[in-house]
Amino acid sequence: MWRHIASNALTFLVVAVFLAGGALIWAQNQYSGPGPLAEAICLEVPRGTNIARVSRDLGEQGAVSHPVLLRLGADYADKTDQLKAGSYLVPEGASMREIVDIVTRGGASTCGTEVIYRIGVANASVVVRELDPATGRYEERASFDPAGEETPEVYAEVKQQADTRFRVALAEGVTSWQVVQELGQLDVLTGEVEVPAEGTLAPDSYEISPGAERAELIGRMQAAQQAILAEAWANRADDLPIDTPEEAMILASIIEKETAVPEERQRVASVFVNRLEQGVRLQTDPTVIYGVTDGKGVLGRGLRRSELDRETPYNTYRIDGLPPTPIANPGRASIEAAVNPADTDELYFVARSLDPADGHVFAETLAEHNENVAAYRRLERASQ
The missing domain is CATH 3.30.1490.480 (Endolytic murein transglycosylase)
Incomplete structure (x- = not known):
């Protein structure tokens, strides 16, 4: 009898273990x-x-x-x-x-509502958008000028949501004055900040939290730009006609303002490097414009003859070499182009068409350049 009971118990234990293992x-x-x-x-x-x-x-x-x-x-x-x-x-x-x-695992939210404060060269905007999980794409819910337009209700709503993500997106080529002005319009940031030195802010997208200090954000932008410049300078080409990282930043800012076509940056850099090596004046409009505006917004019109003739520290038609400071905050690609230009003999370039996205036509000789300029003038007259 006991043997039978023990046998049944053993069988039950085996079954229980088997079931437990199966359940696991x-x-x-x-x-x-x-x-x-x-x-x-x-x-x-x-x-x-x-x-x-x-x-x-x-x-x-x-x-x-x-x-x-x-x-x-x-x-x-x-x-x-x-x-x-x-x-x-x-x-x-x-x-x-x-x-x-x-x-x-932590980190930034990967969906939900996002508020982006975009600081561009010509304007600034606040964009409220939300990720559609089904498509994986953000759908815009509102967009407005923080300085001039009425604030939409959706913006006030999402600011109160605990999971809303906030970012400041800095465009390449903005001036430090523009950055400080626009940050001053953002009601999610606090504190005052002085205008930092031109060229010291890295264009990028920065995650922020409501109540953050403007000075802390500026500090992050400066640290990022210092790191980019240090890396680029350490990997610079030999025999450049610039002697310091600061001069590289000045040249990079000119490259940034001269072309909107990424593929052209190194070629534009080569033109300016060739001019510096040969002692030819840079003769670039963006530096003259900076001297007129002091970096406080866009000029909004063409340069006048009197402005081109006036001798200022930024008028590269009248001075030799580089201007005294950068004329904007250049992005990484322009900084890298400044210290690693293309290998060309080109000394001139002019816009290919009236659309900046079409880039430029380059030339090695003044005669070629004059022909290219004449072609551009014909396009201007035709458009008028």
Whole structure:
């Protein structure tokens, strides 16, 4: 009898172990395998929430079949206490393991509402947009001038949302005065700041938080530009007619203002380098314009003959060599072009058409250049 009971107990134990092992394998497959989500979603993780609440939300949105299993898996991986607030894009078919990684690894929100403060050469704007999880594209909800237009209601709404992402996007070629002026219009930033030296701000996109200090943001821009310049200068070509990183920045700013075509930067740089080497004046309009405006906005008209004839530190038709300071904040590509120009014998260039995007026509001799200028003048007359 006891032998029979022991045999039954052993059989029951074997079955129980087998079932437990099968359940564990099933749970592992469910946790790591593709999930039931048919379309990507934007998952909001509120500040102060917990993994149990997040798992329930995921279950309600059809992202996981077994919310409890996600919570147990996160606990087993020691990630329960690593939950990060924000809005996260959960892709189609994401496994529970992938979802746990998404909501615990931190970093900027990957979906939801985004406010971009764009500081451009000619104007500034505030753009409110929201990611459509189904397409993975941002859809614009509002766009306005922070200085002149009425603030739309949607902007006031999204500013109050905890998961809204804020960025300042600085265009290549803006002046330091423009940057400070436009940052002063942003109601999410605080504090005052002096206009920094021209050329010391790196054009880029900067993540900000509401209430951040303007001076702190300017400091980040300056640190980024210093790093870019230091790297470019360390990798500069030999025998350049510029002696210091500061002179490289001046040249880079001129290149930045002279061409809107990325592929032309090194070629434009070669023209100015050739002129400096041969002692030929740079004769570039953007420096003259900077001398007229002092970098405070765009000129908005053509240069007058009296302005071209006036001798100022920035009139490269009247002075030899480089102007005393940069004339804008150049981007990385222009800085790198300034210290690694193309190898040409070209000394001249003029716009190819009335559209800046069409670039320039280059020439080695004055005769060739005069022909190119005449062709451009014909285009001007035809357009009028």
